[in-house]
Structures are given as structure tokens and as C-alpha cells.
Amino acid sequence: MFEKLKEEINCVFDRDPAARNVFEICTTYPGLHAIFIHRVSHCLWRNNWKWLARMLSTFARWVTGIEIHPGAKIGRRFFIDHGMGVVIGETAEVGDDVTLYHGVTLGGTTWNKGKRHPTLQDGVVVGAGAKVLGPILIGRNARIGSNAVVTKEVPDGATAVGIPGRIIIKEQQQKKDGAAEKRRQDMASRMGFDAYGVTQDSPDPVAKSIHAILDHMHAVDNRLANMCKVLTAMDANFKAADLPELKCAAFDEGATESVKDNDEPKD
Numbered sequence: 001m002f003e004k005l006k007e008e009i010n011c012v013f014d015r016d017p018a019a020r021n022v023f024e025i026c027t028t029y030p031g032l033h034a035i036f037i038h039r040v041s042h043c044l045w046r047n048n049w050k051w052l053a054r055m056l057s058t059f060a061r062w063v064t065g066i067e068i069h070p071g072a073k074i075g076r077r078f079f080i081d082h083g084m085g086v087v088i089g090e091t092a093e094v095g096d097d098v099t100l101y102h103g104v105t106l107g108g109t110t111w112n113k114g115k116r117h118p119t120l121q122d123g124v125v126v127g128a129g130a131k132v133l134g135p136i137l138i139g140r141n142a143r144i145g146s147n148a149v150v151t152k153e154v155p156d157g158a159t160a161v162g163i164p165g166r167i168i169i170k171e172q173q174q175k176k177d178g179a180a181e182k183r184r185q186d187m188a189s190r191m192g193f194d195a196y197g198v199t200q201d202s203p204d205p206v207a208k209s210i211h212a213i214l215d216h217m218h219a220v221d222n223r224l225a226n227m228c229k230v231l232t233a234m235d236a237n238f239k240a241a242d243l244p245e246l247k248c249a250a251f252d253e254g255a256t257e258s259v260k261d262n263d264e265p266k267d
Contacts, residue, residue: 008035015099030064031080041070071105072106075122082128091135092117095126101128101146109134109151121156147159 012019012029019025025032025033037060044053053070061067066083068074071090078094080086082102088094091114092106108116115135119125124138127146132138134151142154145161154160158167228240 005036007077008032010096011079015079016081030084031065031086034060034064034066034068034083034086035074037064038068038070038072038074041068042074045070072117082151089117091115093119095120095122097123099125101126101130103129105133106130107131107133152236152259175258 001219002006006239009032010021010027010031012032014169025204025237035155037056039058041053041223044050057068057226068088069092071079072088072094073097074088074094075098076096079099080101085103086100087105087107088105089108090220091108094106098120106118106120110116118132118134118136118138119138120132120138121142123141124144125142126132127148129147130144131149132144133149136151136153137257138144138150139156139158141157143152143159144150144165145159147163148161148165149163150160150165152165154165154167156221160167164204231238232240253260
């Protein structure tokens with residue numbers, strides 16, 4: 001028992017750089033207080049002391065702002081950072097090494113009896129304000145973005161964001177799309193353009209538009225290169241002219257001149 005309590009305390013050091021010492025963690029971390037009380041209330045719940053278990057969990061909510069139903073199954077090294085507003089329902093199941101931030105809800109979507117809350121497997125991280133609803137499975141090492149509303153299963157190693165939650169990163173997809181992303185970066189660097197660090201994983205529609213433009217330009221470059229090869233084969237004297245280098249400074253100067261022209265008084 002004491003080994004498990006020690007694990008709960010030590011995992012705070014691993015996941016919160018603000019943690020300084022054991023005394024501070026034990027006295028000032030509401031997430032730790034809530035999980036300690038839940039361990040006791042869950043034991044009471046399993047031994048059919050239902051009312052006492054509910055009273056203890058209600059007391060924990062008053063003290064910590066975190067509501068964990070005593071029927072919920074919580075694994076080892078569970079960490080709730082900040083904690084205010086966290087709600088975990090009766091049939092929720094949480095694996096080992098899971099992290100929740102403040103405002104997270106592991107809730108249900110039906111009033112029927114039985115399994116109605118989500119299952120989080122080992123290593124899941126749920127961002128602040130996220131809602132994971134229904135008897136769905138969140139795979140190992142998955143990530144749920146802040147303020148997302150997830151009602152469908154999330155596979156292992158994936159990241160879900162938005163309302164409704166949608167998958168934006170998969171381990172397999174990262175490997176598959178690595179070459180395409182490198183091609184886009186090469187195209188952008190040749191243009192003297194930096195797309196603000198956006199990647200193929202970004203849900204931003206502007207970023208997706210930029211990627212589409214870069215892919216289109218890459219296809220045009222390939223087509224022109226093939227045309228030049230054909231023309232060279234047809235005429236030995238043909239030589240493709242070198243394209244001028246695009247520089248960001250040229251665009252900046254052009255934008256400045258355009259602004260000046262617009263500011264001139266009109267007759």
C-alpha cells in the first residue's frame with residue numbers, strides 16, 4: 001500500500017516541473033488529495049458501503065473541486081494537474097500513467113444502466129477542458145486536445161482535437177506522410193517562405209491551403225522539368241533558362257510600394 005502511495009507522489013515530480021518537494025506535494029496538490037480519497041471511497045464502494053463511499057467522494061469534491069465517482073476504476077500513477085472542475089463518472093475506467101488537466105469530463109451519453117463512461121488505456125493525456133463522452137475506448141498513449149469533445153474511439157498513439165473530436169495524428173500516418181512533408185518544406189525553403197511551423201498534422205484550414213499550394217507548385221515544377229527534357233531531346237540547341245531566386249525582401253519592398261501608391265492623393 002505504501003509503495004503505491006509513494007508511486008502517486010513520485011509521478012507528480014515526473015509530470016509537473018513546478019513540484020519542489022514531497023511535503024509541498026502532499027499538502028498543496030488537490031489532484032493528489034482527490035486520488036487518495038478516491039482510493040478509500042472505491043474500496044468502500046466495492047465492499048457495498050455505498051452511502052459512505054458517496055459521502056466521502058462528495059467531501060473530496062468540496063475540498064478539491066474534483067468529482068470522482070467511487071465506482072470509477074483508476075489505475076496506478078494517475079495524475080490530475082490543477083484539477084478544478086474534473087468529473088469522472090461511475091463506470092469510467094482509467095489505466096496506468098494517465099494524466100488529466102483541469103476541467104476534464106469523463107462522462108456518459110445515456111441514462112441507461114451499465115457501461116456508459118469511457119475507458120482510458122495506459123499513458124493517455126487529456127488536455128484542459130476536454131470532454132470524453134460515452135462508453136468509448138481511448139487507446140494507449142493517445143492524446144486528447146484541450147476543449148475537444150470526443151464521442152468516438154481514439155486509436156493507440158493518436159491525437160484527437162476539435163468539436164466534434166477528430167483524429168489529426170497517427171503514428172503510421174506520420175511515417176507515411178513524412179516524405180510529403182519534407183517535399184513541402186523543400187519547396188517552401190526554395191521560395192524563401194516559412195509557413196509558421198505548420199505541418200500536415202495541423203487542423204488549421206489556412207495551413208491546409210498552404211500545403212495544397214505547395215503540392216500544386218511541386219507538381220507544376222515536375223511538369224515543366226519533363227517538358228524541358230522533351231524539348232532538349234527534340235532540339236539539341238534548346239537550353240532552359242534559369243529561374244530567378246525568390247526573396248522575401250522583394251515581396252516586402254513590393255508591398256511597401258503598393259501601400260505608398262495607395263496613400264498618394266488622387267486627382
